[in-house]
Amino acid sequence: MHIYNTKTGKKESLIPREPGKVTMYVCGPTTYNYIHLGNARPVVFFDTVRRYLKYKGYEVLYVQNFTDVDDKIINRAREEKDDPIVLAARYIEEYFRDADALNVMRADIHPRVSEHMTEIIDMVRTLVEKGFAYAVDGDVYYDVYKFEGYGKLSGRTLEDMRAGARVDVDERKHHPMDFALWKSAKPGEPAWASPWGQGRPGWHIECSAMSLKYLGTNFDIHGGGYDLIFPHHENETAQSEAATGEPFVRYWMHNGFITINQEKMSKSLGNFFLVREILEKFKPEVVRFYLLSTHYRSPLDFDDEKLTAAGKGLERLKTSLRLLDEALAGREPGDAIPDAGLAVRLDELRVQFETAMDDDFNTALATGIIFDLARDINSFLHSASANTPAGVAALQKAKELFYAFNGVLGVLKTDKKGKILLDEPDGEDDSLVEKLLQVIIQMRQNARKNKDWAAADGIRDQLKELGIVLEDTHSGVRWKKQR
RNA sequence: GGCGACAUAGCCAAGCGGUAAGGCAGAGGACUGCAAAUCCUCGAUUCCCCGGUUCAAAUCCGGGUGUCGCCUCCA
Known part of the structure; x- marks a missing residue:
């Protein structure tokens, strides 16, 4: 399979560090608020990457961090008169509620900055000792000039950046692009003891320290949003490679941005939509389906019409599964050989699906193939063969394929037994509803038998x-x- | 100012040198008491524009135009 690697700007074939095993790290949210749609895209997309890798038989070790120590959290906590760590922990819980709704599997490890101070401080110390960082008044900065190749990930040079710098230069820095590894604490801010005094980590160092701790050097996939390429991932690379002397990451993957009504969504513009706001209007499965209906590196625009259209399409897929269940109900394929006509198509579709996903996780193409599957199923259901043992066997195969596709994309939720849930559980007593409806339906059938169309249509x-x-x-x- | 991405039917969207997937919307037909669901058929002679390379380009190259993003916290 091939992955587009930001580092080289090309699709490269996936060759894991260890055969059969893929290690991946995805930058998770800074937990000072509920997550927004922009956070949801990488969360859902990389969850899909992980699912597909597992589908392909890889053992996957997936790490996603939480940034629970950060200026934004401190500010928010001040506003709410809360403790920053407590507030961050609360939003981590809220994160899981949204992620669960979107059918995102838990990462194998969800490290938090606040629990990795030792590793972070050790790494900063190493960088200072190796001469890649310098301390000034309790702050520690990374010296970008000392690292050959700074800018290689984002494809820019220090000269370019100096020319384009729009930030006020901190006189204490050797170079304007030098960035903080450790920040001294002001009174009242959360702080940890370090060789440079009380303070907290800079933003970038956490991901280096935690990814290296759990995945080691030269791990396979590091993912995140496009905007993280610079400076976040550039800086992570610089820190990590300077500290370890080893390559940091094999494949860098970055998802494109989400816009709202064609406008960039950003925290500073204040036009961002929270995941739970969207979920008030659309089912989580529709949101997930929509997120995957465009290739992950392309921008994706959200508006109500587009979500509605996606919802209708998804409904068609679900209808197909309903029809399938109906046709299969109470029938055993036995050991009949599946109808060749359908079976051959099924094999083709599986190959097409895998080819799509193998090509840099082309979920847009892959979803298109599920529609082809739905049409083939529906169409076969019309045929005479559908009722033969061979037909039933083929339909059973079709259902398995549908489940396999859904297992990769994770759009439709399943119960504990793995059965796809076609209706949202709503807390009602479904068996009672079922019985009542059967009574009503029987009454209406009687009306129809008497050609009392008014009564039948009224019901x-x-x-x-x-x-x-x-x-x-x-x-x-x-x-x-x-x- | 520096760097980069993208431009495909009414809308969304795949496509990565070999003659335009799929979805939504729309039209016609089948089925139906009528619906719904489903199935069948129909839609870009053409992929922003202009040049070029090639037997062959939506796909490669050059030049325009437009949109967006990064360079500052952001997924």
């Missing part, structure tokens, strides 16, 4: 207003919840 219309859709078929009446 159907009223149920629709309650969010229950009735569909009359040859074999009986089908009902489903809508919205």
Whole structure:
């Protein structure tokens, strides 16, 4: 499989550090608020990367950090008169609620900055000892000139950046681009003891220290949003390679940005949407499906119409699964050989899906292939073969393929037994609802038998207003919840 | 000022040198008491514009135009 590597600007074939095992680190959120849509894209996308790698048989070690020590957290805590660490911990819990809703699997390790001070301080000390960093008044800065190749990830030179610098230069720095590894604490700020006095880590050092601790040098995939290339990932590379003398990361992956109504979403512009705000209007599965319907390196625009259109498309996929379940209900394929016509198509579709995903995780193409699968299933259901043992066996195979695709993209949630949930559980007693509906449906069937269309349509219309859709078929009446 | 990305039907979106996936919307047909769902058929003679390379370009090169992003906290 091939991955677009930001470091080289090319797609490269994935050759893990250790055969059969992929190590990956993704920059997680700074937890000073609920996560927004922009945070959700990498979370969902890299979750999909991980799922696919596992699907391909790799053992995956996935690490995603939480930045729980940071200026923004301190500011927020001050506003809310709360303790920064407590506040950050609370938003970590909230993060999991949103991530769970989006069907994101937990990382193997979720390290927090506040729990890795020893590693961070050790790394800063190493950098100072090796001459890559210098301390000034309790702060420690990384000396970018000392690191040959600074700028190689983002493709810029120190000269370019000096020319374009728009920041006020701190006189104490050797070079304007020197960045803080350690910041001295002001009174009242959370602080940890260090050789340079009480203070806290700079932003970039945490990811270096934690990724190296859990994954070692030259680990496989490091991911994050496009905006992290510079300065965050550039600085991580500089720190890590200077400290260890080894290559830091093999493949850098960066997802594109999300815009809202064609406008960049940013914290400073204040036009960002929280994940839970979107979830008030759209099902989490629709949000996840939409996030994956565009290639991860392209920008993705959110607006209600687009989400609605995606929701309709997803509904079509779910309908196909419903029809499949209906056709398979109470039937055993036995040891019949699957209908060749469908079976051959199924094999083709699996190859196409894998080819799409192998090519830099082309989830957009992959979702298109699921629509092809849905059409093939629906179409086969119309054919006479559908009722034969061979047909049932082929449909069973189709269902397995559908489940396999869904297992990779993670769009539809499953219960403990792995069965895809087609309707959102809403806390009602489903068996009672089912029984009541059967009574109502029977009454309506009687009306239909008497050609009392007014009564029959009236029942159907009223149920629709309650969010229950009735569909009359040859074999009986089908009902489903809508919205 | 420096660096970079992208421009494909009404909308969204794949495509990475071999003759335009898929979804939404729309039109017609089948099925239906009517619907719904599903199936079938139809849509870009063409991929922002202009040159060039090639037997062959949406895909490569050069030049325009436009949009967006990074260089500052941000996924």
